[in-house]
Amino acid sequence: MTIVDEREPLLRARELVQEFTVRGRGGVKGGVVHAVSGVSFDINVGETLGVVGETGSGKSTLARSIIQAPRPKSGEVHFKGTDLVRCKRGRLAEARRHMQMVFQDPFGSLNPRWRISDIVAEPLIGYGAGSGGARARRVRELLDLVGLNPDSYGRRRPHELSGGQCQRVAIARAIALDPALIVCDEAVSSLDVLIQAQVLNLFEQLRSELGLSYLFISHDLALVKQVSDRVAVMHLGQLCEIGPAETLYRTPLHPYTVALLASIPDLDPSAARHRARLSIHGEPPSPISPPSGCRFRTRCPRAAARCADEAPVLREITPGHSVACHFPVTS
Amino acid sequence: MSIEEVSELASPAPVYGGAEPLLEVSDLRVRFDAKGRRVNAVNGLSYHVHAGRMLAIIGESGSGKSVSSRALMGLLPPTARISGSARFLGTDLLSLSEREMRRHRGADLAMVFQDPTRSLNPTMRIGTQITEAVRAHGDVDKRAAFDRAMELLQLVRLPAPERRFYEYPHQLSGGMRQRVMIAIALAADPKLLIADEATTALDVTTQAQVMELLLELQERLGTAIIMISHDLGLAASYAHDVIVMYAGRAVEYAPASTLFSHVRMPYTRALLGAIPRLERTPHSLLPVTPGQPPDLTALPPGCPFAPRCSRAQDDCHAEPPPFAEHEPGHWWACWHPCEVGGPAEEGGR
Ligand SMILES: Nc1ncnc2c1ncn2[C@@H]1O[C@H](COP(=O)(O)OP(=O)(O)OP(=O)(O)O)[C@@H](O)[C@H]1O
Ligand SMILES: Nc1ncnc2c1ncn2[C@@H]1O[C@H](COP(=O)(O)OP(=O)(O)OP(=O)(O)O)[C@@H](O)[C@H]1O
Ligand code: SF4
Ligand code: SF4
Ligand SMILES: [Mg+2]
Ligand SMILES: [Mg+2]
Numbered sequence: 133m134t135i136v137d138e139r140e141p142l143l144r145a146r147e148l149v150q151e152f153t154v155r156g157r158g159g160v161k162g163g164v165v166h167a168v169s170g171v172s173f174d175i176n177v178g179e180t181l182g183v184v185g186e187t188g189s190g191k192s193t194l195a196r197s198i199i200q201a202p203r204p205k206s207g208e209v210h211f212k213g214t215d216l217v218r219c220k221r222g223r224l225a226e227a228r229r230h231m232q233m234v235f236q237d238p239f240g241s242l243n244p245r246w247r248i249s250d251i252v253a254e255p256l257i258g259y260g261a262g263s264g265g266a267r268a269r270r271v272r273e274l275l276d277l278v279g280l281n282p283d284s285y286g287r288r289r290p291h292e293l294s295g296g297q298c299q300r301v302a303i304a305r306a307i308a309l310d311p312a313l314i315v316c317d318e319a320v321s322s323l324d325v326l327i328q329a330q331v332l333n334l335f336e337q338l339r340s341e342l343g344l345s346y347l348f349i350s351h352d353l354a355l356v357k358q359v360s361d362r363v364a365v366m367h368l369g370q371l372c373e374i375g376p377a378e379t380l381y382r383t384p385l386h387p388y389t390v391a392l393l394a395s396i397p398d399l400d401p402s403a404a405r406h407r408a409r410l411s412i413h414g415e416p417p418s419p420i421s422p423p424s425g426c427r428f429r430t431r432c433p434r435a436a437a438r439c440a441d442e443a444p445v446l447r448e449i450t451p452g453h454s455v456a457c458h459f460p461v462t463s
Numbered sequence: 464m465s466i467e468e469v470s471e472l473a474s475p476a477p478v479y480g481g482a483e484p485l486l487e488v489s490d491l492r493v494r495f496d497a498k499g500r501r502v503n504a505v506n507g508l509s510y511h512v513h514a515g516r517m518l519a520i521i522g523e524s525g526s527g528k529s530v531s532s533r534a535l536m537g538l539l540p541p542t543a544r545i546s547g548s549a550r551f552l553g554t555d556l557l558s559l560s561e562r563e564m565r566r567h568r569g570a571d572l573a574m575v576f577q578d579p580t581r582s583l584n585p586t587m588r589i590g591t592q593i594t595e596a597v598r599a600h601g602d603v604d605k606r607a608a609f610d611r612a613m614e615l616l617q618l619v620r621l622p623a624p625e626r627r628f629y630e631y632p633h634q635l636s637g638g639m640r641q642r643v644m645i646a647i648a649l650a651a652d653p654k655l656l657i658a659d660e661a662t663t664a665l666d667v668t669t670q671a672q673v674m675e676l677l678l679e680l681q682e683r684l685g686t687a688i689i690m691i692s693h694d695l696g697l698a699a700s701y702a703h704d705v706i707v708m709y710a711g712r713a714v715e716y717a718p719a720s721t722l723f724s725h726v727r728m729p730y731t732r733a734l735l736g737a738i739p740r741l742e743r744t745p746h747s748l749l750p751v752t753p754g755q756p757p758d759l760t761a762l763p764p765g766c767p768f769a770p771r772c773s774r775a776q777d778d779c780h781a782e783p784p785p786f787a788e789h790e791p792g793h794w795w796a797c798w799h800p801c802e803v804g805g806p807a808e809e810g811g812r
Contacts (some may be wrong), residue, residue, distance in 0.1 A: 157629040165634075180745075187638025188665040236664060239578040241717040276801065284760050291540070292495070292502075295522025295577045296658065296693075313606070318637065321663050322577070324524045324693045325737040329749035334745055351666045357738040358747065365730045377745050396741070415622050 140213070141174035142345050143198070144313060148172070148207035150190075150197045151214075154420070163420040167193040168204070169369040172446075175313065176338055180346040182360030182377065182394065188416060190369040192236060195315045198347065199233050201223055207227055211314065229259050232306035234319035238299035242290040248275070248301055251285035255308045274304040277334055281325055296323045297443045305329060305339065314348045320355070332359060340450035353396050357381050362452070364387045368419060368427040371446060375453030387432050426458070434459050470659035473608075484511035485687045486535075486655055491557075493530050493539065493545035493711075502759045504530045505712035509786075512704075513752040514654070515681055517688040518700035519719070521554030521734070523756050528691045529577055532657045536574050537564040541645035551655065570600045573653035575644050577691075582644060583632040589643050590628035593650065615646040637664040645673065652684055660690045674701050693735050695738060699723050707731045710757040710767035712784055718793040725793065730768045768796065774799045 148171045156162030167355050168190045175181045183191050197204035200216050200262045209216040209225055219227070223247035232255075235241040240354050243252055248372075252271045256262060262270060272282040290298055299322050306314055320328045336359070338344045356363060357377050364374040365386060373386040384390045425443050429435040436459065444456045493505040505527040512518045520528050526741050549556040556564070569711050576582040584592060588619040593612040597603060603611065616624035619642040632640055641664050648656060656677070662670045662741065670716050678701065680686050691697055696720060698705050705722045707715040708732065715728040726732050733752045743749075763769065765780040772779065779798055786796035 152634065154626070154634065154723065161626075187664070189638045189667050237578065279755055281755060281758055284758050287500070288719050292497070293530060294525040300524075315710060318664060322524075322693065324522065325734055325739075326752045328494070328693075329737040329738075331747050331752050336748060339746075342554060351664070351668070351670075353740060354741045357741055358739050358743045358745065358749075363746055381741065392667075395671065415620070418623050419624075420623075420626070461515060 142177045142179075142212065143347075144210040144416050145174075145207070146172045146208040146210075148194065148204050148209070150193050150204045158176035159373050165419045166422055167419060168197060169174050169422075170207075171366075171369075171371055173364055173371065173374060175347060177312075177345060178343040179362070180339065180348055180360045181217040182363040183347065183349045183366055184351070184356055184363060185366030187351075187391075188419070189366045190419075193315050193369075194366070195233065195347065195349060196312060199228065199231055199315060199354075201233075205418060229255075229309055230312040231315070232309070232311040232313070233387050234299075234302050234317065235317040236318040238295055238302055239290065241302055242298055244290050246289065246292070247286065247292070247433060248280075248288055249282070251290075251301055252304045252308060259309060261309060270308070274308055275301075277307070277339055278304045279330055280304070290451050296359055299323060300327070300331070307334075310342060311344070313345045313347065315349075316350065319348075321350060321352065321357045335359070353381075353392065353410050364384060365392065368416060368422055370427060371456065373429065373453075373455045373457075374446070374454075375450075378452070384429075385436050385449055385453070385460040386457050388428050390461055411460060426456075434461075466556075471783070475721070483511065485514045485551065486533075486689075487548075487550045488535070489548050489550075491534060491549065492530055493534050494544045494546070495540075495542050496544060497542045500760065503762060504759060504760070505534070508708070508711065508713055510687060510706055510713060510716065512655070512687045514685045514687050515679075517681065517690060517701060519690045519692060519697055519702035519705045520708060521692060521695060521705060523710070523730075523748045524693075524712075525756055525759070527711040528708055529659055532574065532659060532689065532691065535657070537566055538574075539562065541684070544696065545790040558581070566723045569596065569653075570651045570710045571654040572653070572657075573648040573651065574647045574657040576658060577659040577663075583640060586634050588629050588631060593643070593647055611650070612646075615649055616643070618649065618676060619646045619674070620669070621646070628746075638666065638669060641665060642673065649680070650787055653681065655687045655689070657689045657691070661690070662697065663692070663694070672802040677701075688790040695723075695734060705786070707734070710762060711759065712767070712796065713794070714768070714796045716786075716791055722791055725790075727793070727795045728797050729772050729774050729790070729799075729801055729805070733771075733803050765797075774801070 146206055148168055150168040152165040152167060154162050154165060168289050171194060184192055184429045203217060203289040207217060212232060214223055214227055216227055249271050252274055253267055256267045256270060264279055270299045275282040280297060281298055303319060320331055350360055362375060363377045364371050373389050385395055417430050420425050423430050425441050429439040438458050442460050446456045448454045481753060491508040495504060497788045498685055503537055508531055514768055520529060534545050545557055575788040590612060595617060597608045597611045613624055621627050621639055621642050641661060662673055665673060677688055681688060689701060702719045705719050706713050707728060709730050715731050730741045738748055751769050757767045764782055769775045769779040782797045784798045786794060788794045
């Protein structure tokens with residue numbers, strides 16, 4: 133058992149890099165996809181870090197690098213005192229028990245041949261938690277917690293469930309072993325808002341009662357704000373801004389964050405469509421050959437000559453609120 | 464409740480003035496029977512869509528949105544018992560043989576599925592998958608199919624389509640995979656497109672781009688679109704009409720503008736009250752609707768929402784409310800509908 137220093141963050145990620153080599157074909161050049169390029173952050177005990185960013189910005193890749201599936205190309209991930217990137221397999225398996233992930237695709241992550249109750253019981257069996265009877269009770273309790281009646285759903289297989297029901301099975305499995313960290317990749321976006329509220333309240337209860345921490349990835353900016361202590365904004369494999377949720381949403385510093393926040397739809401039909409059109413213009417640049425200097429410069433309304441020459445690094449502007457931009461937005 | 468009792472709930476097909484609808488679904492019922500388990504997934508669903516219109520279907524997870532659409536496409540497993548009718552271009556889709564169905568599917572009737580991993584072939588390059596979809600429904604040579612596939616990838620705004628063409632599904636992000644599926648569905652310029660949570664994995668900007676693209680297509684080709692989504696904001700912004708489903712039935716149906724400003728169904732109210740809002744502070748607990756979603760293996764005799772409804776009275780537990788047009792163009796199924804302009808969170812308890 134590792135002694136955890138109270139002041140140490142639960143998770144400390146440093147300079148994480150993940151790259152994929154793609155082969156060229158049909159006259160198209162291959163190259164290296166820079167999916168995650170030098171990302172660093174901490175997550176404290178009982179804290180939720182939200183991650184937002186457009187599609188393809190590297191959020192899922194970042195999440196998978198944290199849980200070492202696959203291991204990142206370089207960088208460090210310190211979790212409860214162990215560097216997961218360098219540790220032995222056995223240590224990693226032990227750490228994984230305390231670190232669970234709910235994936236973006238609810239169907240792909242469940243074994244199609246297993247019954248729902250066996251899927252939820254698997255981690256309990258794998259880590260030898262409890263006797264047979266206690267395990268069965270725990271499985272029922274877990275299914276109840278995520279709003280699935282164990283009598284009605286326990287014996288079914290994934291294809292007999294709806295999309296949102298599969299996602300809840302994945303969530304039940306993730307919380308089975310009372311982990312210390314749950315990595316949620318779009319974990320609640322396939323749920324209707326009533327179930328979503330129920331699951332989010334469950335997450336919140338586990339956080340305040342058991343001190344669980346979350347890395348919470350979602351496209352829903354309002355949702356992220358509601359659950360997160362701090363929020364990180366990702367753009368083309370890099371963090372461009374990170375800070376306390378309230379502050380970041382009230383006074384965004386990075387032009388990209390400003391554009392993201394401007395695109396939040398609302399329930400007034402005419403306003404929603406108007407705002408959507410206001411948002412970021414142009415295609416995101418290729419992650420194979422990202423622009424020199426600042427990776428946002430090809431779409432940035434504030435870009436100047438310096439932005440092409442010099443890559444901005446994250447710097448703290450107000451306590452805990454950092455931005456990677458040469459000309460941050462000041463009200 | 465047995466299937467016979469459930470059929471007492473038969474809801475009349477809503478009627479609109481104007482031209483013939485492109486698709487008219489009446490009293491659709493789907494029941495799964497497997498090893499002594501009976502699931503009443505769809506319990507008398509009726510709606511219609513006109514060419515050039517977008518209908519949003521929203522509602523509870525497990526309320527039968529995907530199953531009812533798969534029934535139209537002839538894509539349910541053999542354990543499914545289907546009844547009712549679905550008239551599309553003069554034929555009843557539910558009575559077609561598998562061979563006849565295959566002629567429609569992917570051609571004038573296309574669907575984007577909720578689960579990318581089950582609908583994209585993981586061992587095939589995405590370019591090949593789109594080219595195949597193009598060639599399956601038109602007599603085009605290889606070169607023309609390639610050009611069309613590339614055009615489709617550009618249409619759905621996949622970044623760097625020349626390179627992505629040769630990649631496998633696992634090399635794409637979740638949002639990119641979803642755009643590839645939309646491209647495949649659009650390959651044959653379908654007359655009706657069913658998009659099941661097609662934009663769920665997309666960020667707001669890309670989502671807006673894809674929705675604009677669909678609208679453009681709709682204007683240009685008169686495509687009818689059924690959009691299944693949990694995103695009420697999306698439905699409010701883009702759909703012409705909205706159906707709210709609960710326990711396999713429609714419970715409210717109206718033009719989008721009417722629905723969101725004049726909610727009458729307590730369940731719809733509850734949905735609107737639970738939407739994440741920017742004003743909420745971190746870690747605030749959300750208003751919850753108590754109780755579990757209805758158990759489709761044993762539906763209660765009265766209104767299926769009654770155990771969770773703040774407006775429920777004795778009569779709600781006794782008899783199911785009929786789904787009827789109470790105001791012009793506005794249908795709902797409730798004995799004690801909300802007052803227009805009532806408090807936003809009064810639906811749940
Ligand atoms: N196995 C892989 N091989 C090649 N490229 C990959 C691989 N996995 C991811 N990528 C690329 O890395 C980039 C980041 O992908 P990632 O899935 O992390 O994005 P994301 O932010 O999660 O997007 P989304 O919001 O759409 O899920 C994308 O350009 C993607 O195509
Ligand atoms: N093959 C099957 N056998 C038995 N029950 C099934 C089967 N497929 C679906 N169901 C059940 O039918 C109901 C309706 O499922 P459906 O997939 O249509 O829900 P949905 O409204 O699309 O939900 P979601 O928003 O979560 O995707 C669910 O309760 C589900 O468990
Ligand atoms: S560094 Fe320059 S290009 Fe990059 S976000 Fe800031 S102003 Fe824009
Ligand atoms: S008021 Fe009665 S009929 Fe209406 S939704 Fe509530 S329980 Fe159902
Ligand atoms: Mg992702
Ligand atoms: Mg579904």
